[in-house]
Amino acid sequence: MTIINDLHIIAVSGQRSAVSGQRSAVSGQRSAVSGQRSAVSGQRSAVMNLTIKIFSFVVMSSVYIPGAFAAWSIGDCQEAWNNRTATLSFQGPASLNIPEDTPSGTVVYEETKSGVSATIRCDTPAVFGIKSNPALIEQPAGGNLFPIKGTGLSWQITASEGGLLAGPVPSIPPGRILPTLPPLNIWYTWSSNRNNFKLEIIKTGNITGKTKLPAGIWGTIKANQMAMIDIVMSKEVPQEALSCVTPNILVPMGEYTPSDFNHNGQTPPIGYKIGLINCPKGIKKVTYALIATTPVIDREGGIVSINASSTAEGVGLKLMNDNGLPIKLNQSYTFSDYNTAGGNFSIPLTASYVRLQSQQLVSGSADTEVTFSISYL
16 A cells, blocks of 8 residues: 655846126127127026036936925935925735735735825935835845745835935945935935835745734935935735645555566556645636655656665656656646636556565565645745
8 A cells, every 4th residue: 555645835226607607798899790799698698507417316316306305304405395204105905915926026006196205315325215104124134125024025216216215225234325415405305206116025035924014114315314214115015925725645555566567567556636725716726746755766757766664675666647647757747637617636646566576576565655736836
C-alpha cells in the first residue's frame, strides 16, 4: 500500500542682458535708426531675462516664483504657500483578494491623485524623502518600498513632476539630497494642477489568510525637519490570500505477485485525484508539482524509493498523469482544467510499482510519501 499524503501548499529622477544694455547705450548716441536699435535691444534684454529664468529651472530642478514668501518655516526650510502639512489621501480598493502565490514584485493595486501642492526651499542641502508611521509601516534602510506590517505587501509613491522631486519618493534614511537654491525666489515645487502622485501597492512577501491594510497616516514626505505632505489611507482595506482547500489523500496500491509486473517491469496503474476544494473567484492559474520525500530513483521518469519502514525490496513507485506519462519530480505543471470562476476541481493522476533491475525482488510492504505542492497565481 502506498501512502501519498502531507500535502503542502507553498508560496512559491546676465551676461547677455548686460551686452544688450551696452547695445542700448550705444544706440542712444545715434539717430532715429539708433532709437530703433535701442527698442530692439530692449526686446533682446527682455528675452535674455526670460532665458535666465528658464536656465535656472533646468539646472536647479526648481522654479522661479516672483513675489513668493515663506508662509511657514521649520528649522532651515520654508514653505511658500501652505501654512501647514498638506494631506495626500487615497481611497484604496474595496478589498484586496490576491492569489496566495502571486510573484513578488507584482503590483496588486494602484491609484493616482492630484490637487496637492508643496513649494519649499531650505538654507542648507535638504534630505528629502519619506518617514513612515512606525505604528503601521516599516521604515526600510533604503529604496522606496515601505512594508505594511503583517501583510506581505509594500507601497511606494511616485511623483510625475517636480525636477529633483519627481519619481519614486525614497526612504529617509538615506533619502535624496536637494541642493541649496540661490538666494532668489527659486523654489522646489509640486504644482497642484500639474503634478500627480501615484500610489502602488506591491506584493513583496508571503501572504496567507485574511488581514487588513490599516487606515491612517502611512508616512510623511519631508525635507529636513519640514513635514511637507502626509500620505493617508482613508479606510481599512480587507485583504485575503486566495487559495483552495487541498485535503491529504491515501492511495491504496493493492497487492501484487511477481507475475503482475508487465514486460516493462510495471504494475497496472492505479488512479487517484488531488482535490481542489472551495476555490475562490480571483485565482487565474493553478500549478502543481510532486516533491519526493524519499530518495529519487529517476527524476525524469517520476520514480521514487519506498520508505525506510517498508519491508519489500526491489521496487519503486512511478508517478504519472492520467495518460500514463511520467511526472517529472519537482517540476511545475499547469492544471489546464481550472476555471477562474472558482469552485471544486480535481487533478487526475496515476501511480504504479516498478521493478528495480539492480535489486532482487523481495515481497513485503511497499509504502512511500509524496508532497503535492500547489501554487495559486
